[in-house]
Amino acid sequence: MGTVVMKLGRDISTDDIYPGRFMATVLPTETPQFCFFNRTEFNTRLQAKTIPPGSVVVADENFGCGSSREQAASTIKGNALVIVAKSIARIFLQNAINLGLNLIICPTIDAEEGDELDIQADAVINVRTGQRFPTLPLPPERQAIIDAGGLIAYTRKRILESAP
């Protein structure tokens, strides 16, 4: 169960999620502070730790479009935010999978800020309205990366399985 703490429109770019001027900061331990930095009020709440882990950001179509910067995925992961989006841009989706960040692709999601969402295996339930919105599963090959704990762990396993 998570509360919707921000509702966003379509085409939210990785510049919005993690502005370019912080790109010299690369380490996943350091990126969380710049999450949605240009959305000053939201960033301030994040930094003040007043947004609990597991809180939900609901977005329309094409979330994470634009730059391939991986910081956009690591900053969301570092703040333990759950993204529920109608659709997700390719590189951002892959970066999220690679970092083990589970995104919820929910083409019909309808929720407002403050709503409680019950995220189940194949659907999201809006507790306020009682509506059930089906989610799209990832292909098994991609889910396997998330299940392995991300691409680093997955690749490490591949290397250990190979001849030295």
Add this chain to the structure above:
Amino acid sequence: MGMTVVEKILARAAGTPAVKALQIVEPSVDLAMSHENGALVINQFHSIYEGTHREPKIWNPDNIAIIFDHRVPAESPKTATNHKLIRAFVAQHGIAKFHDIRGDRGGICHQILPEYGYVRPGMVVVGTDSHTTSHGALGAFAFGIGATEMATVWALGVALNIEVPPTIKVVVNGHFNQHVGAKDLILHLIGKVSAQGANFRVLEFHGEAIRSMSTSGRLVLANMSVEAGATGGIVPADDETERYLRDEAGYQGPIDRVTPDPDAIYERVIELDVSNLVPQIACPHTVDNVKDIDAVTGTAIQQIVIGSCTNGRLDDLAVAAKILKGKKVAESTRMLVFPASTKIYSQALEAGYIADFMNAGAVVMNPGCGPCLGIHQGALGDAEVALATTNRNFKGRMGNPKAEVYLCSPAVAAASAITGVITDPRQGGF
């Protein structure tokens, strides 16, 4: 069953006779490019080997390119330290295709790769930059990936879990009018299909307007294909591709022209005719907010930018210099020019374009990404408006969420620099 160009490339790279759309494959990588974010790739690369009791080993140092372009010269101690870390890694692992901050062989990664003949038809090219799609202009399947995925490529030499993208065929017929070109075409296409219209798809370009287009123009189309969400944009290799590789890039090895089968399966076909196309402008704050120039002429501009991996090549500078020669940049605006590479800078110097720009009042900067992504030079003030030949106009893109960015061709940028307002280069005797 017939295959598209990208399907053929992926079948070859995955070592299988045929692939079809949506199948998941593991293609070998022919070229893996990073820029300053190589610092993160290095970090992730070392993480992979933690606890394995094996030495971190690059699968093939000859297939890795690292080009400094996003923040050159360094704007902060942090960036300078990232540069330093990458240099040490490059030396340690013997990475051959390294372009440091230099006046003789530097530039933007998406210019350096074609300019040095590193990209050829049929290759699988990955880059930790979304505009890696650019290299489809030479008939390669080129796409952007994240830093962790690149670390895997460095270790294994393959791209894991690649979904064969369905292909959209874009057939472009007709002839461009004066002061209308590749940038107007791609902006028009993005406006038509939307910023996500080609998400997880490849745009494969055909038609007489493409066949008669220079590689420089094709680079514009492939570069901005990602702004429609496309995994890649690709122009099947032809005589022009071979001319570019031989005459401009100096590449002497074999060239394998990969072309689509006549019975290739396309998800859809988009047909366009450029004969009546007018200059196109992408308006704030999304790249698909595209309008005919008439809708925005007269908009006051405080900063004009010509450059970037999209439109900083010699033909772009030539168009702009011709318009600006003997004229002055309006007092109400400032103009910044970023040649895409040091080679282009030298050629522009020799051709007299740099003098034309300076005499007009433009500031000519060193090659690099410059203000395109708001991290280095040319930031905008609050409520200022920029008109740029770059590729993105997201809110905050040029460093200030309180500013606005319009995107256009070099001809529109140059004409508008003279007047200080968005100006149609077809009018007013340019």
